[in-house]
Amino acid sequence: MHWFYLGIAVLFEITVAIAAGKARGFTHIGWTAATLVSGGVATYFLSLALLTFDVGVGYAIWTSVAGVGIVVLGALFFGQRLNWRKALGIAAVIVGVVGLNISGMA
Numbered sequence: 001m002h003w004f005y006l007g008i009a010v011l012f013e014i015t016v017a018i019a020a021g022k023a024r025g026f027t028h029i030g031w032t033a034a035t036l037v038s039g040g041v042a043t044y045f046l047s048l049a050l051l052t053f054d055v056g057v058g059y060a061i062w063t064s065v066a067g068v069g070i071v072v073l074g075a076l077f078f079g080q081r082l083n084w085r086k087a088l089g090i091a092a093v094i095v096g097v098v099g100l101n102i103s104g105m106a
Helices: 002-023 029-049 055-077 084-102
Strands: none
């Protein structure tokens, strides 16, 4: 169940980033509310996942997977460029998350 909670936390963390970008410095109330609510939901589900995960490992996976998701979605839907350097960074993050998992720490 802890992986399910972490997955939900990741989805809502991605939502935080997208909504915060649309909030334009918190001047758009709807996007501001979406940012704050999504952040609260993400943190809640992260806290449930951290009942099982080591805090450092769970937090590292959460932020890393969400970061990769944000970069990929930015390239797919928001016209942001995905160059070889970003792709290399994504690969490094994936290797790091897999390394955390196979190390027996998660």
